[in-house]
Amino acid sequence: MSEPLVFHFEVDVSDFTSAGTASVTVKKNLRQLGLPSDVIRKLSIAMYEGEINMVIHAEGGTADVIVTEEYIDIILKDHGPGIPDVDLAMQEGYSTATAQIHSLGFGAGMGLPNMKRYSDEMKIDTELGVGTTVTMRIWIR
Amino acid sequence: MxxxxxxxxxxxxxxxxxxxxxxxxxxxxxxxxxxxxxxxxxxxxxxxxxxxxxxxxxxxxxAGKLESLQRFRYKVALPAPSLYGQFNNMDDVDYILDGLIKIGFDEVFEVAKAAELVSAYTRRYMQAEGIPKPLISSACPVILRLISLMYPSLEDHVLHMLPPIEVAADLARKKVKKEHPEFRDEEVGICFISPCPAKVSYVRNNFGSYKSKVDEVVAISDIYFRLLDVMKPENQVQTISDTGMTGIEWAGSGGEATAILNEDYLAADGIENVNKVLEEIENGNISHVKFVELNACPGGCVGGVLTVQNPFIAKARLRSVSRCLPMAANFADPDEEYIPEDFLFDEMPSYVPVSRLSPNFRESMRMMAEIQRIRDTLPGIDCGACGAPTCRAHAEDAVRAGLRTVTCPFADSFGGSRK
The missing domain is CATH 3.30.70.3270 (Alpha-Beta Plaits)
Incomplete structure (x- = not known):
């Protein structure tokens, strides 16, 4: 077993349109590792949605991508308001994004559902007023 | 490789x-x-x-030279529509086409004509069930190569329609065969008048399993002054041009997409913008768009480096050339049910993992860790003084070459590390 690789990113809220840059970098790195393109695609969509979520709801946070020989974990950690009702938030189309966010074409209520769809396992740890950590795993084989 | x-x-x-x-x-x-x-x-x-x-x-x-066409007995010019935007005070395409005859071509077949047919059949293509959303245009050879090298997951999105240059070459060849049966195939030379180097490469290398029917590619800039010499306002020119507004406007960004006659389209030009759009498509972020036109050159084909005129001026001139023309002059065959085979290609070139560190995943992991380690010793200013575009690329070059350390001209002034 070789040491897992870690890619660490600060997801910055300052420029809304630049959200998604971490997933682009991760995608390039994964291509260099020679991972199959379906794995890369799943990961980049799951991570992109997570990044956008952090920017919309939590004023940014950190993203860590851990690559092992068997799987890739994405850990998205923010210090936002927390999710009051996780089951409700997981429903397709449910969104608490502001009208302003909607006008930018985001907030369709597909963020968390897509993260679940494109990852193989997903876990949400959230506490109101403290923050949320989403961990997603994608198996390589 | x-x-x-x-x-x-x-x-x-x-x-x-x-x-x-x-x-x-x-x-x-x-x-x-x-x-x-x-x-x-x-x-x-x-x-x-x-x-x-x-x-x-x-x-x-x-690119190729006009003189090299001497090896053919019958020479056909395929002018790209971007050629039409290169001339001042020009509102009649026939002067340009006549000029091509005067500098030595026996016949002219407009690529704009083929472009209108490609548009007509693309509209038909898009009516079929189960086509991917969005569909990505196949007209710019740079985009196709970019996708085959960097975006393998988007290969299924590419429209499998041959670009207008190929359709034009095929139709021109058939026309000559019919009208001049006295020439053997190899005596007929088909020459594309090109705004860009990528078309030159594409014709030389073919595309996937598809072999180009173009024999030679000559730069617009190479024949421009020769054309100017022979194009005189007092010339009596024949009517050769047979294209509408749609075909001519393919030369500018958005021209191909508007010809789809569907408002759910997107057109991006300039390679940096194109990369951003491809990233968005990979993220599944613009699936509501039906058609995506991508041009590597700023402004579209008029921005090609083998042109003479500023792309924005060229685009404005195209408007004055096409203003008094009908929307289109070439249409899909109404008797054909679908799309003629001659307009389609089978397979994209196979994906070449150029960026992959090693064929062995474990070894790639080790190399990536090493790249990160070395990168963190560099100042991170991406100055290029070492010869690599970024500190990250410099670290990667070293690891690929099997080195454990790198030299950096500015290591000392930055304390040797950014951490």
Whole structure:
């Protein structure tokens, strides 16, 4: 077993349109590792949605991508308001994004559902007023 | 490895080793070695960015020469619609086409004509069930090569329609065969008048399993002054042109997409913008758009580096050329149920993992960790003084070469580490 690789990113809220840059970098790195393109695609969509979520709801946070020989974990950690009702938030189309966010074409209520769809396992740890950590795993084989 | 023959070449005598092209190459294909730029042929996509940005004119595109057509007995010119935007005070395309005859061609077949047919059949293509959303245009050869090198997951999105240059070549050949049966196939030379080096490379290398029907590619800039010499306002010209507004406007960004006659489209031009759009498509972010037109050159084909005129001026001139024309002059065969086979290609070129570190995943992991370790010892200013476009690329080059450390001209002034 070789040491897992870690890619660490600060997801910055300052420029809304630049959200998604971490997933682009991760995608390039994964291509260099020679991972199959379906794995890369799943990961980049799951991570992109997570990044956008952090920017919309939590004023940014950190993203860590851990690559092992068997799987890739994405850990998205923010210090936002927390999710009051996780089951409700997981429903397709449910969104608490502001009208302003909607006008930018985001907030369709597909963020968390897509993260679940494109990852193989997903876990949400959230506490109101403290923050949320989403961990997603994608198996390589 | 892919033996792709490129048209972008460097004149080492003119190259000063400045880092301009290094920083603008979208695929990080350039390094400065021993005082001048070196292009990694496996990564080059012939976009022409380095030609466009070089302050010393040290980069150029090598296209064919008009004289080389002497080997053919019957010569057909295929002018790209972007040629029409190169001339001042021009509102009649026939003067240009007549000029082509005067400089030695026996016949002219407009690519704009083929473009209108491609548009007509693309509309039909898009009515079929189960086509991917969005569909990506196949007209720009740089985009196709970019997708096959960097975006393998988007290959299914590419429209499997041949670009207008190929359709034009095929139709021109058939026309000559019918009207001049006295010439054998190999005596007929089909010559594309090109705005860009990527078309030169595409014709030389073919595309996937598809073999180009074009024999020679000549630069617009190469024949421009010859054309000017023979194009006189007092000339009595015949009516040769047979294209509408749609075909001509393919030369500018958005022209192909508007011809789809569907408002759910997107058109992006300039390689940097194109990359951003491709990333968005990969993220599944613009699936509501039905058609995506991508042009590597700013402004579309009129922005090609083998043109003469500023792309925005050229685009404005195209409008004055096409203003009094019908929407289109060429239409899909109404008796055909679907799309003629001659308009389609089967397969994209197979994906070449140019960026992969090693065929062995575990080894790639080790190399990546090593790249990160070395990168963290570098200042992170991406100055290019070492010859690589970024500190990250410098670290990667070292690891690929099996080195454990790198030299950095500025390591001392930054304390040797950014952490």
């Amino acid at each position: 892919d033996q792709y023959e490129h048209s972008v070449q460097l004149d080492p005598k003119k190259c000063t080793g400045c880092t301009t092209c290094l920083h603008h190459c979208p695929t990080e294909a350039i390094r400065i070695r021993e005082g001048h730029a070196v292009i990694n042929q496996d990564r080059c996509i012939d976009c022409g960015e380095c030609i466009r940005k070089c302050p010393h004119n040290a980069k150029r595109a090598v």
